[in-house]
Every structure is written in C-alpha cells, then in structure tokens.
Amino acid sequence: MNKLAVVRLGVDVPYEQVWALQRRIHAWRADDRGPDVALLLEHAPVYTAGKRTTPGERPTDGTPVVEVDRGGRITWHGPGQLVGYPIVKLDGSIGVVAYVRSLEEALINVCADFGVAVRRVEGRSGVWVPGDPAVGLPDRMLGAVGIRVSRGTTMHGFSLNCSNDPSWYNRIVPCGIDGAGVSSLSAETGRRIVVDEVLPFAEKRLAEALAAEPYDLHEDDLATAMRA
DSSP: OEEEEEEEEEEEEOHHHHHHHHHHHHHHHHTTSSOEEEEEEEEOSEEEEOTTOOGGGSOSSOOOOEEOSSSSOEEEEOTTEEEEEEEOBOOSSSOHHHHHHHHHHHHHHHHHHTTOOOBOOTTOOSEEEOOBGGGTBOOEEEEEEEEEEETTEEEEEEEEESSOOGGGGGGSOGGGOTTOEEOOHHHHHTSOOOHHHHHHHHHHHHHHHTTEEEEEOOHHHHHHHHHO
16 A cells, blocks of 8 residues: 655645746656655645636736646635645546545545535545525535646645635636535534544545545655655
8 A cells, every 4th residue: 555644734824935836846757766654734725726717717816826737727725614635646547637536535535524525526536515506505615636747746735624714716617617615624514624523534544535544744854855
C-alpha cells in the first residue's frame, strides 16, 4: 500500500505561497524522491480562476482573481473552508477521470460522516446536496474538485465548505454553474462545523479513496526531506 504524507498547513495561508509549495513538491514527487503528499489547510480569502473560466464568470467589482493552471472554472477559497491538495503520482492503474472520482468519493464519505447526503451531478464536478424543483430549491454545491496532472503527478485538488461565509460567492458564478446554489456542512446540519472538526475525517476518507496509508508529517520535516 502506498504511503500518503499528510501535512497540515494551518489557517489564513496565502494562496500563492501554497501554489509555490505545490510546485516544489510536485517536482520532488514526479522525480520519485519522496512519497505522495496531501496538503490540508484553510486559505486566506482568494478567488482563483481555472483554465475554463469565462469573462462573465468573474467578479465585476474589481476584486482580484488569481489565474491558475488547474482545470475547472472560477471559485473561492477562504476561512471556514477545508482545502486539500493531494500531490499523487498516478501509477497507470488509475486515469485522470478515475482520480477525480476518487476525490469526489472522499468528499461524499466525509459529508456522510456528518449526516449530510451529497451526490455527483452529471456534467458537473464536485459534490452536491440535491435540490427540490417543486419548491424552487436548487442543487447546492458543498465540495468542489479541480486538478492538474503533469508528468503523471497530480496538483491542486478539492475544497469542502464547512463553516465559511456564503456571501463570498455572491461576486462570482461558482465553478461557472448558473442556476445552482452553494452550501456548507454547517448550513445543512444546522450546527457550526469547523474545519478542525472535519480534518481527521477528511484525512481518513482521502486515504481510503486513494488506497493509501496516511501518516502525519510536519511542514518543517517535509522541507527537510525535500532538501535531502
């Protein structure tokens, strides 16, 4: 069974800082110099635009947007949202689509751990709380997935709304999907569920989805290993 080093980076982490770290880990992993790594964190507030983002999906009020090299469209990251960046070398037994489905499966299982039933929606990535058309209630996105694969190794990953402020999504068309809503574990359960509460479940479910054995690795130890 493959090892998965889980590194918790904390809260209010600047996006560009973690993106640079991802690139360094990606080169290290692609060269077979270390194990698969999953970075788990809460970002400082940021909007990021994937390669398929259209002009009409961006904020119209001048809010800065970071252009990134992942798939997908525009989204938001920030406090109260768990973000995970698995940097995994695909061994040929799993393709890109199957890898995305494995991340979605991890999110589905984490939500189930908190009593929230979510599902995939045809033609969309991520996981969704089903709506009710009879009362005008749309599907609500709870978790998003956007990745990049280079040299057979993944970057970027997933986000899961836990206790974040939903008003951040008012400035954009989240993931480029009109007519859909956004929700969180807290909103769906009626109680506040913070990222720290979700982290151990996310670590477990991610490792299961990737058929890997997780272990905790401190950020400083990771930096030391990559310098070796």
